[in-house]
Amino acid sequence: MKQFFSVQDVQVPLSELVIEALKLKQDPFQFHELGKFRTIGLIFLNPSLRTRMSTQKAAANLGLNCMVLNMDKDGWALETREGVIMDGTTVEHMREAAAVMGSYCDILGLRSFPKLKNREEDYSEEFYKKFASYAGVPMVNLESATRHPLQSLTDLITIQENWTKNHTRKPKVVLAWAPHIKALPQAVPNSFAEWMREADQQGLIEFSIANPAGYDLSPEFTAGVPVVHDLDQAIAGADFISVKNWSSFEDYGAMPSVEENWLLDSARLKSTNQAKVLHCLPVRRDLELASNILDSEDSLVIQEASNRVWAAQVVLKHLLEDMR
Ligand code: CP
Numbered sequence: 001m002k003q004f005f006s007v008q009d010v011q012v013p014l015s016e017l018v019i020e021a022l023k024l025k026q027d028p029f030q031f032h033e034l035g036k037f038r039t040i041g042l043i044f045l046n047p048s049l050r051t052r053m054s055t056q057k058a059a060a061n062l063g064l065n066c067m068v069l070n071m072d073k074d075g076w077a078l079e080t081r082e083g084v085i086m087d088g089t090t091v092e093h094m095r096e097a098a099a100v101m102g103s104y105c106d107i108l109g110l111r112s113f114p115k116l117k118n119r120e121e122d123y124s125e126e127f128y129k130k131f132a133s134y135a136g137v138p139m140v141n142l143e144s145a146t147r148h149p150l151q152s153l154t155d156l157i158t159i160q161e162n163w164t165k166n167h168t169r170k171p172k173v174v175l176a177w178a179p180h181i182k183a184l185p186q187a188v189p190n191s192f193a194e195w196m197r198e199a200d201q202q203g204l205i206e207f208s209i210a211n212p213a214g215y216d217l218s219p220e221f222t223a224g225v226p227v228v229h230d231l232d233q234a235i236a237g238a239d240f241i242s243v244k245n246w247s248s249f250e251d252y253g254a255m256p257s258v259e260e261n262w263l264l265d266s267a268r269l270k271s272t273n274q275a276k277v278l279h280c281l282p283v284r285r286d287l288e289l290a291s292n293i294l295d296s297e298d299s300l301v302i303q304e305a306s307n308r309v310w311a312a313q314v315v316l317k318h319l320l321e322d323m324r
Pocket of ligand 1: 143
């Protein structure tokens with residue numbers, strides 16, 4: 001693996017990657033020499049709990065030295081525009097900052113959320129791509145404007161882990177929109193859709209999406225995936241439901257009003273096949289997802305978050321193996 005930006009960077013069948021991640025979970029220190037004398041830098045322009053800690057832990061398990069920079073708080077104010085006289089509030093250009101970090105590190109991870117103002121700008125992934133080109137080292141996407149691939153790989157690992165071998169059919173997986181009070185990016189659901197569509201095409205799962213009218217995701221991520229505008233209809237017979245809010249792609253960054261109740265609670269699970277529920281976290285209890293699910297055995301959210309380590313570790317392992 002040369003970089004990890006999206007599912008397109010995975011060069012083995014997804015089932016193999018999942019099995020490898022679950023083997024790392026069983027034996028975390030098997031490859032503790034692989035990262036010896038190498039350094040990874042994790043650069044955050046936005047808050048993080050899980051991505052930061054799980055990737056640090058994965059790096060440590062592989063023997064990597066790990067440096068974390070909260071660029072938004074501890075770095076210089078970054079200029080990203082080209083050809084401007086920097087006589088305003090920005091202090092350092094991304095050209096120098098990324099190149100310097102690339103000189104310190106063998107691998108860089110970057111988190112940079114979208115501004116949700118200009119769809120073309122966000123969906124071009126200009127910030128991430130420019131940073132990667134100036135850094136000049138393999139990059140790991142820690143959540144960019146349109147994707148969160150470490151989360152999506154984690155979700156696939158968690159689904160496979162909970163789908164016991166004595167099932168003769170594929171699990172039915174539903175991505176379900178949830179209410180929120182503020183406009184959130186589409187990165188997590190885009191990425192979930194991209195990975196699960198690929199998993200569906202590779203024969204691992206059966207995938208569909210449930211969201212209200214006005215909240216359809218970009219066809220780039222969902223083409224060919226059934227989209228249902230009714231939560232109860234979508235989750236009937238489901239084995240796994242991944243719950244997440246996102247703002248509108250069509251009316252970019254807006255929150256079109258939704259009349260129906262889209263809050264998933266334990267009563268609604270009765271029509272499912274004893275579905276297990278995922279959420280990437282952080283979650284606003286009883287706004288996005290009912291606490292009677294979060295506090296029950298139907299919730300996989302803690303196992304899911306803990307599996308972030310094995311997703312990060314298998315990705316870093318593949319990157320390191322290609323650097324030898
Ligand atoms: N799910 C996730 O990425 O969590 P953090 O934002 O806390 O890293």
